Amino acid sequence: MCSVVRTVAASNARVLSSLKSPLYVVVVGGTAGIGRAIALSIGQQCPSANITIIGRNESAANSILPQLGSNSKFIRADVSLMSEIRSATQKIDAVDMLILSQGIASMAGRTPTTENIDNKLALHYYGRVLFIQELLPLLRSSQNGGKVLFVFDSMRGNPSKVIWNDMALENTYSLMSAGNHPMVFTDLVIQHFASQPENTNVTFTHACPGAVKTQITDGFPIWARLPLKGIIAMGLGISPEDCAEYMIHGMLETDKGWRCVDNKGEILSKKTPAQPDMIEKVWEHTSQLLSSTQKNHS
Numbered sequence: 001m002c003s004v005v006r007t008v009a010a011s012n013a014r015v016l017s018s019l020k021s022p023l024y025v026v027v028v029g030g031t032a033g034i035g036r037a038i039a040l041s042i043g044q045q046c047p048s049a050n051i052t053i054i055g056r057n058e059s060a061a062n063s064i065l066p067q068l069g070s071n072s073k074f075i076r077a078d079v080s081l082m083s084e085i086r087s088a089t090q091k092i093d094a095v096d097m098l099i100l101s102q103g104i105a106s107m108a109g110r111t112p113t114t115e116n117i118d119n120k121l122a123l124h125y126y127g128r129v130l131f132i133q134e135l136l137p138l139l140r141s142s143q144n145g146g147k148v149l150f151v152f153d154s155m156r157g158n159p160s161k162v163i164w165n166d167m168a169l170e171n172t173y174s175l176m177s178a179g180n181h182p183m184v185f186t187d188l189v190i191q192h193f194a195s196q197p198e199n200t201n202v203t204f205t206h207a208c209p210g211a212v213k214t215q216i217t218d219g220f221p222i223w224a225r226l227p228l229k230g231i232i233a234m235g236l237g238i239s240p241e242d243c244a245e246y247m248i249h250g251m252l253e254t255d256k257g258w259r260c261v262d263n264k265g266e267i268l269s270k271k272t273p274a275q276p277d278m279i280e281k282v283w284e285h286t287s288q289l290l291s292s293t294q295k296n297h298s
C-alpha cells in the first residue's frame with residue numbers, strides 16, 4: 001500500500017469509527033474483486049459490523065466470512081434475476097451502506113435472462129436499482145444516514161449516444177450501447193433518487209474504479225483476454241485493496257444528495273446536474289421495466 005492509499009485508508013478508518021455502531025453493510029458482488037476488498041476493509045475497521053455479502057459463489061463467500069466478524073453473513077443469489085433480488089432483500093432488516101459491485105465483462109451479444117432482460121444490463125443497472133428500491137425504507141431510517149455506492153463507471157457515460165427509443169436494447173443491442181446505457185442511466189437515476197424529499201437521509205455515489213487487477217477480464221474471449229493479461233503484468237491497474245480504500249473514501253465523503261467520483265474517490269466537478277426531462281425518462285423506463293418483472297413473477 002503506497003503512502004497516498006495509507007492516508008486515505010486512515011481517513012476512512014477515522015470516519016468509520018465515528019459512526020454509530022454496529023454498522024449494517026450490504027455488499028452485492030462481495031464474493032470477489034472490488035466488492036470483496038471493500039467488505040474486508042470495512043470488516044477490519046469495524047469488527048462489530050453486520051456485513052452481508054451477496055453473490056453466487058458459496059465457497060468464495062465461506063473463505064471471506066471468517067474475516068468479516070461474527071455478525072456477518074452470505075446470501076446466495078443470482079442478481080441478474082429480479083425475482084432473486086426480491087427474495088434476497090427480504091432477508092435483510094437493516095442497512096446503513098449498500099455497495100453495488102456486481103458485474104461481468106463479456107463480449108457476447110444480447111443474452112436475455114429468463115426475465116427477458118439482457119444479463120449485462122440486469123447486473124450493471126436494473127438489478128442495482130431494484131436493490132435500492134427494495135432497501136430504501138431501511139436506508140432512510142439509518143441512524144448514520146444511508147449510503148449507496150455504485151461501483152461502475154462514472155466517467156465515460158455519454159448521454160448523446162443513448163438509444164432513447166430502445167432503452168433496454170431489445171432491438172438495437174451493441175457492445176457500445178450495452179456499456180454506455182448503464183453508465184448514463186446510473187448518473188441519472190442517482191439524481192432522481194436524490195431529488196426525492198423522502199430520501200434526504202440517503203446519499204448516492206457513482207464511482208469509477210479505473211483499471212483494477214481483478215478476475216473480471218476472465219469473461220472475455222481468449223484473444224482479448226491474453227493481451228489484457230500482458231498489459232496487467234506490465235503494471236497497469238491497481239490492487240482491489242487499494243481501489244477499495246478509494247471507493248470507500250468516495251462513499252463516505254459524499255455529502256447529502258448525489259455525487260459522481262473518480263478512481264481516487266474524488267468528486268468529478270465536471271459532472272453537472274442533468275436535464276430534468278432526461279432524469280424523468282430514465283426513471284419512468286426503469287420503474288416500468290422493474291414492475292413488469294414483478295407482475296411476471298407474482
Ligand SMILES: NC(=O)c1ccc[n+]([C@@H]2O[C@H](COP(=O)([O-])OP(=O)(O)OC[C@H]3O[C@@H](n4cnc5c(N)ncnc54)[C@H](OP(=O)(O)O)[C@@H]3O)[C@@H](O)[C@H]2O)c1
Pocket residue numbers: 028029030031032033034035054055056057058060077078079080101102103104123124151152153208209210211212213214215216217
Ligand atoms: N476491475 C476493473 O478494472 C473495473 C473497471 C471498471 C469498472 N469495473 C466495474 O466494477 C464492478 C466490480 O468489478 P470487479 O473487477 O470487482 O469484478 P469481479 O472481481 O469479477 O467481481 C464481480 C462480482 O460480481 C458478482 N456477480 C457477477 N455476476 C453475478 C450474478 N449473476 N449474480 C450474483 N453475483 C454476480 C461476482 O460474484 P459471484 O461470482 O459469487 O456470483 C463477484 O462478486 C463491475 O461492475 C465492473 O464492471 C471494474
